[in-house]
Amino acid sequence: xxxxxxxxxxLICSLVGLVALYFISTKIEIKxxxxxxxxxxxxxxxxxxxxxxxxxxxGSVVFIEVNQQNPVNVVLFTDDDNLKLKSxxxxxxxxxxxxxxxxxxxxxxxxxxxx
Amino acid sequence: MGVVTGLTPGLHINLVALILLSxxxxxxxxTNVIAVAxxxxxxxxxxxxxxxxxxxxxxAPADDTALAVLPAHRMLLEGxxxxxxxxxxxxxxxxxxxxxxxxxxxxxxxxxxxxxxKDYIGxxxxxxxxxxxxxxxxxxxxxWAFAIVALSGILGxxxxxxxxxxxxxxxxxxxxxxxxxxxLSLTQKTxxxxxxxxxxxxxxxxxxAKALSSGVFSGSLVSIFPGLGPAQAAVIxxxxxxxIEVFAYLVLVGGINTVSMILSLITLFTISKARNGSIIVxxxxxxxxxxxxxxxxxxxxxxxxGIATFFTLYTSxxxxxxxxxxxYSMLSIFIIAFIGLMVLYFSGLVGLLILVVATFIGLxxxxxxxxxxxxxxxxxxxxxxxxVL
Numbered sequence: 001x002x003x004x005x006x007x008x009x010x011l012i013c014s015l016v017g018l019v020a021l022y023f024i025s026t027k028i029e030i031k032x033x034x035x036x037x038x039x040x041x042x043x044x045x046x047x048x049x050x051x052x053x054x055x056x057x058x059g060s061v062v063f064i065e066v067n068q069q070n071p072v073n074v075v076l077f078t079d080d081d082n083l084k085l086k087s088x089x090x091x092x093x094x095x096x097x098x099x100x101x102x103x104x105x106x107x108x109x110x111x112x113x114x115x
Numbered sequence: 116m117g118v119v120t121g122l123t124p125g126l127h128i129n130l131v132a133l134i135l136l137s138x139x140x141x142x143x144x145x146t147n148v149i150a151v152a153x154x155x156x157x158x159x160x161x162x163x164x165x166x167x168x169x170x171x172x173x174x175a176p177a178d179d180t181a182l183a184v185l186p187a188h189r190m191l192l193e194g195x196x197x198x199x200x201x202x203x204x205x206x207x208x209x210x211x212x213x214x215x216x217x218x219x220x221x222x223x224x225x226x227x228x229x230x231x232x233k234d235y236i237g238x239x240x241x242x243x244x245x246x247x248x249x250x251x252x253x254x255x256x257x258x259w260a261f262a263i264v265a266l267s268g269i270l271g272x273x274x275x276x277x278x279x280x281x282x283x284x285x286x287x288x289x290x291x292x293x294x295x296x297x298x299l300s301l302t303q304k305t306x307x308x309x310x311x312x313x314x315x316x317x318x319x320x321x322x323x324a325k326a327l328s329s330g331v332f333s334g335s336l337v338s339i340f341p342g343l344g345p346a347q348a349a350v351i352x353x354x355x356x357x358x359i360e361v362f363a364y365l366v367l368v369g370g371i372n373t374v375s376m377i378l379s380l381i382t383l384f385t386i387s388k389a390r391n392g393s394i395i396v397x398x399x400x401x402x403x404x405x406x407x408x409x410x411x412x413x414x415x416x417x418x419x420x421g422i423a424t425f426f427t428l429y430t431s432x433x434x435x436x437x438x439x440x441x442x443y444s445m446l447s448i449f450i451i452a453f454i455g456l457m458v459l460y461f462s463g464l465v466g467l468l469i470l471v472v473a474t475f476i477g478l479x480x481x482x483x484x485x486x487x488x489x490x491x492x493x494x495x496x497x498x499x500x501x502x503v504l
Contacts, residue, residue: 003482010478014266017472018273024465025277045279061399077395094278 030094033072033106048072048093048106049114055085064108066093073105090115149408152397156380156412157419159393160211163373164423165430167203171196172434173293173450185487186361188296194308196438200431202362204424206369210330211420214377215413217331221378225335225385237502240495243351250354251485259483266476267291267489268496274469275497286458286466290473291490294454297447298474299481307443310435322363329355330367334374348375350491377416384409 033046050066064074064085074093085091095108142151171187187199214221232239248260274283333352348371353364379394384404401408438446458466473493480487 007479007482010475010482013475014472014479017468017475018266018269021270021273021277021465021468021472024468025273028278028465030278058402061395 033068033097042097042099042104044097045094045109046097046106048074048095050091050093052085052087052089052091055087064091064093064111066091073103074108074111075105076108076111085111085113089113148400149411152400153412153415155393155396156415159376160373160416160419161423161426163376164204164207164420164427166372167200167369168427168431168434170293171199171203171431172438173453185292185296186365188300190361191310191438192300192307194310196310197312197428197431197435198362199365201428202365203369204427206326206330206366206371207373208420208424209327209366210334210370210374211377211416213327213331214334214374215417218377218381218413221335221381222385225378225381228335229382229386237499239351240499241503243354244492244495244499246354247350247486247489256483256485259479260485260489263476263479263485263489264492264496266479267492270469270473270476271493271495271497272500274493277465277469280462280465280469282461282466283469286462286470287473287493289454289458290470290475291477291493292487294451294470294474295477295481297451299478301444301447307438307441307446310438312432312435317362319360319363322360323366326363326367327370330370331374334371335378337371337375337378350488350495353488373420377413380404380409380412380416 030045030047033048048066048068050068050072052064053067053071054063054065056063062076062078062085064076066072066074074095075098090113092112092114093106093108094110094112095106097104098107099105167187171191187196187203190196190199244264248257248264251257251260270287274280274287277283329352332355333348336351337348349368352367352371376393383394383398384406387398387403397404404412455467455470458470462469477487477490480489
């Protein structure tokens with residue numbers, strides 16, 4: 001096969017593939033976190049809406065307690081020294097459910113202040 | 116344990132460290148917290164020695180070994196796979212010793228550099244990307260370098276923002292630097308020569324000094340700056356050090372991740388910041404560390420580095436002797452299938468699609484004859500956007 005043909009195929013497939021990946025990423029829905037289903041969703045990415053009731057900042061790890069039906073522990077690994085988050089803020093957390101010492105907690109990937 | 120994580124594509128040291136953290140309450144029933152933390156340090160240091168084996172022989176790189184794949188694979192095709200691994204081991208071991216010797220000085224320097232440069236890391240990386248494009252010889256090559264940076268950067272942005280995707284680096288880096296190289300070898304009907312295991316590998320003293328000093332410098336960057344990984348540091352080091360022979364380059368790339376692991380301990384001690392998964396776990400276990408614990412961890416790292424040197428060289432010899440008995444085309448097909456299965460297992464069907472797209476992008480640098488390191492934009496562009504915007 002000529003190199004120019006190979007280059008065209010590689011370029012077209014790269015572009016088509018990138019577009020396909022982009023559309024797939026927009027179509028994947030993140031389910032809402034259901035705290036009553038203990039250990040069922042460990043490893044899943046979930047979305048959680050609630051009000052911050054407690055923040056414990058330990059440098060590069062921040063522990064956030066979010067009030068829902070029951071308090072949910074959210075763990076945020078961050079290098080941001082100026083984290084603008086305080087008790088009473090309404091937030092939307094996107095992250096992965098992990099089990100720690102028999103309890104579910106969410107390892108946050110993204111936190112958005114909603115009110 | 117570090118040998119297992121280093122040899123298994125997709126099994127990242129951070130994952131094992133997190134598993135250890137989750138079972139630490141159980142472990143602490145039998146031993147103390149310092150012992151668990153020492154185990155994590157020893158495992159992490161060993162991993163930085165052994166992970167070049169899978170990059171060299173299987174073409175399955177992690178973020179810290181991606182830039183070593185091409186020169187290491189080229190050496191494998193010349194019967195020098197063992198030498199390639201040996202050079203990365205030399206880099207790891209010498210950089211480990213050098214960093215420990217320099218640690219009293221680094222304890223004072225790290226906080227000063229961190230304060231001075233912490234707001235500019237995005238701009239520094241942007242300058243590196245622009246330089247990577249401009250250093251290509253002709254206008255035509257500059258255009259293709261830009262195209263590769265753009266395609267890889269967009270791929271990185273999509274992959275890192277993909278919900279529910281586990282191990283995003285495995286399909287992306289394996290496609291860009293692993294499967295694409297193996298596919299090209301297949302189309303060129305490459306055959307694998309007998310692998311030799313020479314005892315002596317010669318590197319020019321001047322190039323060795325350049326490689327070790329820039330290895331320590333760029334490894335330090337990783338431990339100082341948040342979000343900067345060994346891969347980005349290797350790109351910066353490649354630009355800083357200029358042209359060096361391929362042997363010295365492998366020494367450089369081999370040393371960076373070991374340096375960054377040691378410097379991460381110093382960063383934890385000096386500015387209480389954890390810069391990688393293993394150190395976060397150590398921090399979770401110990402909160403902060405004092406000078407005595409730092410010295411203990413450095414001793415553990417030195418012992419682990421010494422043992423890892425023998426393990427890595429022995430394992431590499433075993434791989435070389437196996438390679439001698441195999442048909443290279445069949446081996447390439449087998450490795451591509453193996454990587455595909457690993458990606459399917461760890462990252463699912465979406466991961467497989469990422470692998471395919473990344474492979475097509477990874478083919479382009481070779482076809483248009485520009486540097487493959489431009490594909491590292493998949494990691495650089497997301498960090499630049501986070502830090503600059």
